[in-house]
Amino acid sequence: MAEDRARFEYLLRLGDNSLVLGQRLCETLGNAPALEEEMALVNIALDLIGQARLFLSYAGEIEGEGRDEDTLAYRRDVPDFRCALIVELPNGDFAHTIGRLFLVAAFNHELYGALQHAADPRIAAIAEKSLKEVTYHLRHAGEWVIRLGDGTEESHRRMQQALEDLWMYTGELFAPDAVDLAMRTAGVAPDLDLLRDGWNRRIDRVLAEATLRRPADGWMQSGGKDGRMHTEHLGYILAEMQFLPRAYPDARAW
């Protein structure tokens, strides 16, 4: 794979993961169990969308066809998105919302920790900046996993169920393909096996404190980050996210 093409694809993955998870978290606005939690989740969404802007702007520059961050966010359809399936899933109950955030934040924490040393100064700078924010996301979600897991019988049952439901979507994050390998050769992407070791240690420590069981590694879903087969949910997310700029193409500011 040509290196520029791989770099473009890799940046879309980074940007789309943050963009779609950020959009999902925005759905909790007016729906969170408490006002403080609503502020927390929407603040996290704001960080994610900020990170997505930086990655997508750079993706557009690498591609060199005049697409900026807005064009990439608002004018691509489902098959052109490169987010992992896990960020597309509906929020579900609060245990699922927090469980997904926890699993993805733990992944981002490991990933940005590695990418801040990438042989691409622009990606390294975005990762270094984002790592600080993601640390707060991971801490917030991790504290909730512990509180719900080690809480009441009902909260424990729901948190365990959320992990069981989400687990089959975690494998995709660590399964390297041609884009990951090309970026690893270029000194940008980390070794995903090593990344998974760090992720496992973090997850296991929190789950132990939360008295939760680590789900078994069974069949893993894939098809999001390479755009081969997204979930049926992504189209609905995009319909909502892209409505305004598609209906009013000249609306540049509010």
Next chain:
Amino acid sequence: MTAAAGRNTVDPRHRRIWRALAEVEDPEIPYVTIVDLGIVRSVADDEAGDPVVCITPTYTGCPATRLIELQVRAALDRAGFPHARVETRLSPPWTTDWITEEGRRKLREAGIAPPVPGAGRGTLFGADPEIPCPRCGATDTERISEFGSTACKALYRCRTCREPFEYFKCL
């Protein structure tokens, strides 16, 4: 050159620029200026001799970043530097350690507890640092929420004077 050294520059043009920038309030926390917060990283000249002001965002998603850039441009215009450029730099990433003593004092006066230097960096599930109440100074305080009214603040409560307050969290 550090921002602190830059502010004390002897270059009279750069001194004028720093003074103009010290008038620009943070859009979300207007008690402090962007110089107090360490958002202005440097003032230098490019090859053509035009000043270049380098700023850095506090948070990647901070909606004020673009507004700050516009306000910096306006302040430079007013100070007589219409050709000045404004650049945004991400690395090294902004840290609350860059908030000046003056900035910390102003935050405290506005009822916002300034960040405890060096606290919370890299510690994921460690104990919370002790945050003194900005109103009565008591240290018996508790965190209500890690996330507050803006990306940079957390919500706390003082158990002594019973007042809620905001804490400018460490980054």
